[in-house]
Amino acid sequence: MPMPTEERVSQLVAGLVERRGFDLEGVEISTAGKHVNAQARVKVIVDSDAAADLDTIAGLSTELSEALDNAGEFGETPYLLEVTSPGIDRPLTTDRHWRRSQGRKVRITLRSGAASPDPKSSDKFEARVGVLTDDTVALVLGGKTKPHRVTIPLADIAEAVVQVEFNPPAARELELAGGVAPGRPRPGHEEAVDLTADVQGTTDVPIESIAASDSPTEGIVE
Known part of the structure; x- marks a missing residue:
């Protein structure tokens, strides 16, 4: 079964992302390896005016994992879902990007x-x-x-x-x-706000990179 397109995944997750108070900045899908059962990596990039907290990110990650599992778009293909914020060196393409920068x-x-x-x-x-x-x-x-x-x-x-x-x-x-901008790190002090969390046995996980779901039927947060 072919994997869904990035556009299709965007359609599936956009509503949940918005209800959590985030903007969906993009979806990226890649595979680790070329064999038939290669694991897919699904990166959902989100951002907001307010600073994200661990509970909100983890909750969003779990909801997105459940939504993708229920949709069955990946079939039997195992996948890893990563919810992340835009990188520091990101392009500014909308008014909200300029405000937040x-x-x-x-x-x-x-x-x-x-x-x-x-x-x-x-x-x-x-x-x-x-x-x-x-x-x-x-x-x-x-x-x-x-x-x-x-x-x-x-x-x-x-x-x-x-x-x-x-x-x-x-x-x-x-x-x-x-x-x-409110809730944003002061320039030159990015390391000071590199929050980490211990989520379900995984240590030193950045708050902006909470991952979930390594299979289409059982979601985890790591």
Whole structure:
């Protein structure tokens, strides 16, 4: 029996994800190996404005596992379900992505013909995300030494990807950005919020990567 498509799994889980207060950011399906009985890996990527807690993530994982089992889309194919949040270095493609990334550094690529917000910048530059207002976003340029705020239409941005930061920004940078989005880690402090949990005998499981269900008929959280 062929595996369901990512679109089909998205349709099956979207309602449950929404009722738990999350946005469904994507579904990825892969297999470990090429043999007929190879285990499938189903990754459901979710996000929300509020910081996720372990109980909510674990509850969502269990509900999604049960929904997929009941639908029978995988037939006899064993699968591992992983519920995870978007990675730090994710692209910003919707208004909610920009809101949740306030205070973070991004690598921006402008659309062809769009004017650069800074005479010293090319069509590719790094900036810190500020407040999103309608169809424009405030950006903080200049880094720690000469931070200053500009405003740019979202339509002028072809791509924006969040950057991993190993050092915290200057206080003035964050001030100009309007602070960090509520419930989000401060830039340069990701390790401080890498929560872990012991779930059903599995230790050191990141809260953003709670997995469930390694078979189509019996779900586990690991």
